[in-house]
Amino acid sequence: xxxxxxxxxxxxxxxxxxxxxxxxxxxxxxxxxxxxxxxxxxxxxxxxxxxxxxxxxxxxxxxxxxxxxxxxxxxxxxxxxxxxxxxxxxxxxxxxxxxxxxxxxxxxxxxxxxxxxxxxxxxxxxxxxxxxxxxxxxxxxxxxxxxxxxxxxxxxxxxxxxxxxxxxxxxxxxxxxxxxxxxxxxxxxxxxxxxxxxxxxxxxxxxxxxxxxxxxxxxxxxxxxxxxxxxxxxxxxxxxxxxxxxxxxxxxxxxxxxxxxxxxxxxxxxxxxxxxxxxxxxxxxxxxxxxxxxxxxxxxxxxxxxxx
Numbered sequence: 155x156x157x158x159x160x161x162x163x164x165x166x167x168x169x170x171x172x173x174x175x176x177x178x179x180x181x182x183x184x185x186x187x188x189x190x191x192x193x194x195x196x197x198x199x200x201x202x203x204x205x206x207x208x209x210x211x212x213x214x215x216x217x218x219x220x221x222x223x224x225x226x227x228x229x230x231x232x233x234x235x236x237x238x239x240x241x242x243x244x245x246x247x248x249x250x251x252x253x254x255x256x257x258x259x260x261x262x263x264x265x266x267x268x269x270x271x272x273x274x275x276x277x278x279x280x281x282x283x284x285x286x287x288x289x290x291x292x293x294x295x296x297x298x299x300x301x302x303x304x305x306x307x308x309x310x311x312x313x314x315x316x317x318x319x320x321x322x323x324x325x326x327x328x329x330x331x332x333x334x335x336x337x338x339x340x341x342x343x344x345x346x347x348x349x350x351x352x353x354x355x356x357x358x359x360x361x362x363x364x365x366x367x368x369x370x371x372x373x374x375x376x377x378x379x380x381x382x383x384x385x386x387x388x389x390x391x392x393x394x395x396x397x398x399x400x401x402x403x404x405x406x407x408x409x410x411x412x413x414x415x416x417x418x419x420x421x422x423x424x425x426x427x428x429x430x431x432x433x434x435x436x437x438x439x440x441x442x443x444x445x446x447x448x449x450x451x452x453x454x455x456x457x458x459x460x461x462x
Contacts, residue, residue, distance in 0.1 A: 182239040185457075186251045186263040188358060189244040189398035192416070199242045202235075210236045231284035231457065246398030248358040255460060262459040266291060266415070268329050269359050270456030281461035289417050289455045292448035293362065293375075296414035298404055299442055304351070304411070308446045311382045320381060321449060328374040332361050337372040340380050342390055350389040353379055354409040358397040362450060363413055365394065375413055378449060404443065414445055 190198060209232050243260065245251035252273075254260045262283055265273070274280045297305045315321045328337050355375065357365030364373025371392045383390040395403050400412040 181237075182241050183234075183261045184243060184259065185240045186243050186245050186254060186260045188248065188251065188265075189246050191398075191401045191414075195242060195244045198244070202240055202242060206235050206239060231286055234284070244398070246396045247356070248360075248397070262457050264455050264457050266359065266362075267452050267454040267456050268362060270458050272332070272361050274456075274458060279460055280458050282456055283459050284457040286455040286457065287453055290453045291415065291417045291451065291455075293450040294414050294416070294448050295446040296400070296404060296412040297410070297444040297446070298407070299444060301410065301444065305444045305446055307386055308382060308411075311385045312447050312449050314385065315378075315381060315449075321378075324374060324377045324381070325450065328377055329361055336366060337361055337364055337374075337377075339366070339370060340372050340376045342380050343384050345383075345387050345389055348388050350391050351383070351386075351411060352391045352393055352409045353411040354395045354400055354403050354413070355392050356395060356397040356400070356413070359413075359415065369394075374450065401443070414443065 187198075193201075213232060213236065243254070245254070248265075248269075251260070251263055255263050256279070264286070267285075270282065274282055295305075295308050297308075312321070355365065355371045356363050357371070359375075360373060362374045364371065364376070366372050371394070376392070379390050379392070393403075393409055395409070400414075403409045404412050
């Protein structure tokens with residue numbers, strides 16, 4: 155029996171070692187992204203594979219490097235992409251995506267720069283692998299088709315907040331200078347006999363869309379909503395949902411407003427990549443949804459992983 159157990163243990167160790175070697179020698183990278191609402195995982199994967207094929211013969215040499223816009227910021231990722239195919243996995247929540255990264259199911263995750271920076275600053279186990287400055291993106295409010303009046307009201311409030319400096323002040327307090335702090339609690343004013351606007355929050359883009367440890371929504375988006383409620387003299391009711399459920403929650407009338415994150419520039423810093431389909435599948439399009447004017451924007455995504 156002891157001999158059998160010894161052989162069994164030895165075979166298990168060999169199998170584990172072989173599995174480890176396969177994982178280390180794999181020529182692809184398991185990458186996670188939050189679910190894009192305007193495309194499927196398969197379509198996104200096809201677009202990224204097209205990008206890999208398009209970039210491979212175009213990687214700059216010392217002679218033509220100047221023809222590539224902002225190539226220095228992209229060099230590591232583009233070179234790595236050509237060498238190792240990215241296998242994309244969609245996640246409906248940031249928490250589940252982080253759990254997959256920490257457990258080794260994912261090698262890396264891609265996030266908007268303010269989100270990636272916040273996670274790295276607050277978690278010593280994370281490290282920035284690559285900076286992707288080819289994905290200029292924005293956040294807008296999304297409304298059901300037919301709710302144009304509410305969209306116009308939000309647009310009016312956003313415009314006023316831009317003009318009087320409120321947006322810039324909130325961005326500074328809740329994002330750019332937040333550092334390792336947790337955003338402060340946001341208070342909502344209550345208006346008696348006023349209409350109530352139901353807004354979906356996910357907590358999947360801290361410190362922008364943020365849910366505190368006590369379960370209360372806070373952060374930049376919540377601060378924006380508090381200010382809009384005051385200006386419209388309407389009550390705001392926050393409803394927590396997963397990021398991937400935003401579209402269905404809006405369509406089913408469970409909520410009136412969602413946060414809509416979308417890539418607006420495609421691959422504009424890669425002028426030699428002309429595939430329009432490739433540009434489109436990497437954008438979170440808003441088919442059937444009314445979008446407000448953007449109230450937050452960023453130019454860079456970060457690819458982060460577990461620090462060595």
